[in-house]
Amino acid sequence: MSRSGAGAYRLPKGGTVDRDAPISFELNGKRYRGYAGDTLASALLANGVRTIGRSFKFHRPRGVFACGVEETGALVQLHDGARGIPTARAPLVELTEGLRARSQAGWPSVNFDLGRVLDLFSPLWAAGFYNKTFIWPSWHTYEPVIRRLAGLGRVPPERDPDRYETGNLHCDVLIVGGGRAGLEAALEAGRAGARVVLVEQHHELGGEALWAQQAPEGMPLHESSASTASRLRTRLTAEGAAPQEWPASAASRLDAGRTAEVIPAQAWLARTMAQLRALPDVRILTRTTATGCYDHNVITLLERSPPSGSAGASARERYWIVRARRVVLATGAIEQPLIFANNDRPGIMLAGAARQYLRRYAVAFGSRPLIATNNDSAYLLAKDLREAGVRVLGIADTRREISDEVRALVRALSIELFTGCIPIDTRGPGSVRRVWLGELSQDASGITRKHAVDCDSLAVSGGFAPALQLYAQAGGKLIYDGTSGALIPATPGASSPAARRSAIDIVGMAASRVPIGPRISPVGKSSRKWVDFLHDVTVADIELALRENYTSVEHVKRYTTLGMAADQGKTSAAASLEIIARLRGVRAAELGHTTMRPPFVPVTLGAIAGRDVGERFAPQRLLPIHDWHVANGAVMHDFGEWRRPVVYLRPGETREQGMIREATAVRNAAGLFDGSPLGKIEVHGPDARDFLDRFYINDLSTLQPLRARYGLMLRESGAIFDDGTVVMLDANRFLVTTTSGNASRVAQWLEEWRQCEWPNLRVAIVPVTEQWATVSLAGPRARDILAKLESDIDLSGSAFPHLSMREGTLLGTPARIYRVSFTGELTYEINVPAKRAQTLWDALLAAGTPLGLQPLGLDALLLMRLEKGFLHVGTDTDGTTVPNDVGWGKVAASKRRDYIGKRSLRLPENLRADRLQLVGLTAEQGTSFVVGSHLRTADSTEVTDGWITSAGTSVASRAPIALAMLRAGRERIGSEVDLYDAGVLQGRARVVQPPFFDPTGARMNA
Amino acid sequence: MRMLGQALRGHSGWRPAWRDAQPKSGYDVVVIGGGGHGLATAYYLAKNHGIRNVAVLERGWIGGGNSGRNTQVCRSNYFHAASSSFYDHSLRLYEHLGAELNFNIMLSQRGLIQLAHSEHELEITRRWCNAVRMNNVDCEMLTPAQIQRLAAPIELNGRFPVVGGFMQRRAGISRHDAVVWGYARAASALGVDIVQNCEVTGFDIADGRVRGVRTSRGTIAADKVVMSVAGYSSHLAALAGLRLPITTMALQAMVTEPVKPILDVIVISASVHAYASQSDRGEIVMGAGADAYNSYAQRGGLPQQRATICAVLELFPSFSRLRLMRQWAGRVDITPDTSPLMGLTPIEGLFINCGWGTGGYKAIPAGGDTMAHTIATGVPHPLIAPFALDRFKRGALVDEGAAAGVAH
Amino acid sequence: MREAADIRIAAIERRSVWQIKTWLASHDEAARAMFEAQGLSRRVGETSAAFGGRALTLGPQEWLVVGEALRLEREPVAQDWIAVNVTDAFGMLEVQGASARELLSKGCGLDLHPRVFRVGQCARTRFAQLPIVLTCVGHADRFELLVARSYTRYLRDWLVDAATGCGEVA
Amino acid sequence: MLRIACPYCGERDEVEFTFGGTSHVARPSEEVDDATWAEYLFVRDNPVGAHFERWLHAYGCGRWFNVARDTLTHEILKVYLMGDPKPELSRT
């Protein structure tokens, strides 16, 4: 064994690492060397680093256990600072220059772990421990200490500097798994002309074939299911997923391959890749894991970018959403451990993993290894170790019956074989130093003899569990199979509901069963036999759960947390079923299994969100003259998706001062308000009037051309939905306005009724909110200012009165001008095509500034509408307010014909006299009304009698004013109510009838 | 110290937490549904009313419904007085439940912050907070700076800036499974039969009175039957000839891999549409909306998963590098006003306790207590009178969403 | 993944857009006559030449006509359909280049494979969370995006950002 | 994620659609009693299995249409136009 270069356990030759490209990296501040092509795990193993992390509950030392996503021991915190990654699995971390990793869960350090004392007390920390203890005086007293011990990695403190993306894919066939089975399926489907996407979670294709080479001839490794290729082919063709004919020769290739020519894996891979590349519609994604299988064949993928180190990569990770007509699972199988006392020590590793480290990375996982298995696969490890010059201390096989081929192989290797033997205990300290092997009794329920083997490492193979998580996610039923000791499809093939619904095929190793012998040591302390390594769940925990009647597998899971760690039971589910079944004396197949759910492997949240973070979390809408507002001191706030000016600040002004200045300008001269988000809908057609009349509480049958009617629209429940005006242009054309927030909701509401309820009405609904910019010119000088602009519209009060509308031209462009008012002042609400908004705005300012015109923000606008007591739907009303609550009861009741919501107004609750009603409040100078304060009347027996919905200080009178919803409010006009905020009586208010300003409306009617 | 003794004896002395009973031919009261509500109802029937000849029939395993898959938020800061009174009764029962049941339900009253992202929302939030205060339940407004102190990883200046919020300090989380098991254990000890793998498939009803239930394990007679089957309420009610105003939907939740403590409070945002807390094991538990359509699949879809995660990252951008570990869903029973349906039905002797939708975990103790009272006396407990089935006919909805903008 | 290639994202100005709607059910005889007379396609997702512009069939009763300085008011407006000028309601962006389909597929779930979404096809869809109308207008991977005016800047910024990694952006 | 075949636009992602609840609900006249009106307002079908419901292709053609969908498996059993009668479903 080479003692130089990148690690003492690195073999002098072999593997696919690049020995000419050494890489240095750190674990816990200590420097090590590896090679390009290494993973963090392989490089650490090469350097003989055994203890890498600490276990979750008992803080036991843990090392590399696997060579893939099922890793349970080698979990590290990667990188520092903002680029930190918690709980990285070392076998999946591609080694890069300068990589820094830290052990996790060690507190304060891996080698001296304070949490380790927990292990000494582990009998105390049995499953359900928390439920039985820490009850006095209360859990909260103990919680902070317990919490500190929990968790593995750390969340980086800063914002993530990396970029992520999401993408969409469509294909005829999605193949999950780039092993031999997957590549051959891709070739088949691609040759048939199908659009194919193949994904492989590792950075290299080939799966097991990449490193396993061919099995020695005549040695059947797996009992494979029937002709996967022909099944796949038939299905693809039948469902039209394969548009072209399948070449006749392809029919048997996949199956034939099993026995046909034996060529080296690398050569086979190169040939296959060349063939795949020649196909036009085959897309191959490496470093890409299929993580979720959702309804209707939608599959999610997580793609990792190569760890280039260069900042050029556009995204660290990418989350793909694939819509596939068929899915082929060529996901292989996950090797399972053996269960015996102290089976969790560093130095104990899955045999397949040990073999991968050997063949791919040229790393020996130990120098004096022992092998324990219950199936044929581990013998290949023995062979490879021997060929690499490592002395194998022996192979323990839990089976008694072992095939002649295997026996011949062992003989050829001259390795000692212990048949019918299982490891029963190990000793450290720390990493494994000694293994006791026990000879199993005939029925494997006890041992007849035991002996110790001093070794420095132990490879275990407890069988193979097909990786069918995605199949189960799609609704496929799995059942425990006694022969292979794993979960397999309950109804194999096309007849299963999942296969039918989701069109899933399972091929290759994922579809096969590897027969196994016993895997659980019948002796040894059950509290030291780990089942779920990541969550520290032992056989004793399962025993306890069952004893306490937590017998369903779901209860066992929740009581012990088995299978709930980040690996989601990839190496514990199968064995735990066998253990539960044995303890309960039932067949494991009767137990069912816990639900497998997405994701298959943990997925970075940032990747799932992709670019929909920060400013792109939600779209933003800009006003037609947004830039002008920003350039002119506007304070912009969000109102729904819109960015709108609340006030235009002058230097040194506060928001309040600006608001008062603007409102004063409007009351004295004029203001210019950008109301473009106001909802605008055209309703055309011979039945337009009839149609609209079904939505408003107001009678539209009497509406005259060019007149505007204010109206309220209800939900079918009777609650106020929206308010606005309806204008009749002519018998076939109506214009509807809505509140800004409801513009698209109202349009959609009208469409829903048109399409679903009244399809025979001849109406067309055209939302035009965005077509027209809306600029409100309000104030006593409004007419004078507008008159300065070139127009064909007569602005005189008699020709163009309040609540009417005119179409014409203004500054040479089409304009629709309304006389409606939200401030209580004479107002022209001018609509021009949006691209003309700036021209109009500039012209009005130029004309009006000399007369005192100022831009007007929402703050001042809303204050002035408060003075007028105008209803603001959504502020004064909520989802329970009906017309009578806000003074529209008579109108609503007097309309003869049916309209949406009408019937609900007669439900008893809506007729009660003690409902909340909209009133005004005034108070002494100095009182400040706070929106959201509650009211209590003197004689009240209620918890609350209402609340303030809008409040401010009148510009006109400087007095505090408010609108409120008050129980039986209209009856209480003239009385006083108490105000409460933060649970404290704040003062009193007088109940009044709004408005607070210009009660006759003379100003707006001017 | 029982724990220590048991530890030394290899935990061999622990007894079954509850008896797995064989169903008898008849009971005084049959409770359908072995979720939190059903088990608590049985417990309080036995404990408060001396009615011990009670069976809880569960089609699968107890706690396998929503009670065993929810995000554990317990609070009583409801807008409507009827609601906050009821839920505060529940929270008070929770506060002593661990001791009462001698089972640690891990109630952690770490506080819950409800965020406001605009001035308008802040006003609504204040109205809501004050409504809670008026009802003598704790609740206080917070400034952004206070929020940052309580929840360090929160981003105040995101796309949806945090302009304030309120907090109920007594709100918290507790361990859902423990609540179910604790009630089961205590009820069983008082003589209640807990029958798992027993699905109710029909009712015996004569002259407008319930006489018993038919089950996958035979017919069981009872003059009083209560349905507390959450998402299956419409289905079961139909077997009794009733149509309920309930829609069953898949409500989703998800967890990240466990990390060291980073978030000590529960944070909810209605307009960003997500909430998050950190469990004692370290996972960030995230919840949000339901998939938009009727579903009994007990499985969540993709759009809601993405929406929730985007929302959580909007609130906590530094969680970007955490990883999602598991995503699941429950069948929730949503009423038109998102308030529960509790009490009598038009069929004599048949009671309902459902409509808990997205928020009935916190209600388990009070739901059990008041239903037990209602069943024992035949008169709806005053706290649940507002939640009667006939409120819809009267138009007397108790709609948190409509009034406070946030349901749940 | 494809080699980096040029992507051009540009605003298109001075185009006029008209909305046509009818209340006739598309299977009506009258509707058929109307479609034929005006050159409108009734297949949702198709475009046709009409009113001197390109008519996009968005729904069974709905079209957008895109062209230069269209004046549909001048057309004799039949009884059963109406036309409304919505030129200012939209922003229009053009995405062009070899990576155009790859870029666009980041924003929406449409199948943009050249065999599936061909020249002359259009679709209203959800793109970058927004409702947009996407038209494939040229053989050389040229697409037009119509979006509500207020979202135009958001969409443009979105596209530019999404083009990171798609090659040279113009 | 559901993939719904809009009768006008073809198969699209769930996020393009808005769910509209049970279909074929008749709107009563305003003459009916409170109980009937409340039933119309608040009570909808909620079956385990086939549900006849309406969907809006909000981000597409803007049309409402009907879908028969299995609420347990989410399988879409049938898509049909607004106004079409409730179809017979032949279950396999």
Ligand SMILES: Cc1cc2nc3c(=O)[nH]c(=O)nc-3n(C[C@H](O)[C@H](O)[C@H](O)COP(=O)(O)OP(=O)(O)OC[C@H]3O[C@@H](n4cnc5c(N)ncnc54)[C@H](O)[C@@H]3O)c2cc1C
């Ligand atoms: C993801 C998610 C998050 C949630 N988060 C919260 C939260 O943070 N806070 C909160 O307060 N609430 C939350 N909830 C809601 C809460 O979980 C439920 O309201 C509550 O658990 C309901 O309890 P239950 O006993 O009524 O129903 P369940 O616990 O669902 O119990 C009903 C039982 O009835 C059984 N059953 C059904 N049909 C039959 C039959 N025919 N015969 C026999 N048995 C039958 C079922 O198997 C089930 O076990 C959440 C729910 C979900 C799904």
Ligand SMILES: NC(=O)c1ccc[n+]([C@@H]2O[C@H](COP(=O)([O-])OP(=O)(O)OC[C@H]3O[C@@H](n4cnc5c(N)ncnc54)[C@H](O)[C@@H]3O)[C@@H](O)[C@H]2O)c1
């Ligand atoms: N004709 C034959 O003889 C034949 C045919 C098929 C397989 N085999 C043999 O069977 C063995 C197994 O082959 P196989 O291809 O079934 O399995 P494999 O283990 O070789 O390949 C499975 C691949 O799927 C990947 N994978 C698993 N889950 C994934 C996910 N969710 N997302 C992305 N990638 C995922 C794994 O990383 C792995 O590379 C090999 O030895 C192979 O040679 C032989």
Ligand SMILES: Cc1cc2nc3c(=O)[nH]c(=O)nc-3n(C[C@H](O)[C@H](O)[C@H](O)COP(=O)(O)O)c2cc1C
């Ligand atoms: C508060 C909470 C925390 C959870 N934490 C975990 C966890 O750490 N690991 C895990 O696998 N599942 C966790 N789950 C999810 C459960 O495993 C399970 O998915 C959920 O209870 C629904 O049950 P089901 O998936 O068996 O249907 C958690 C669930 C809840 C409610």
Ligand SMILES: [Zn+2]
């Ligand atoms: Zn459509």
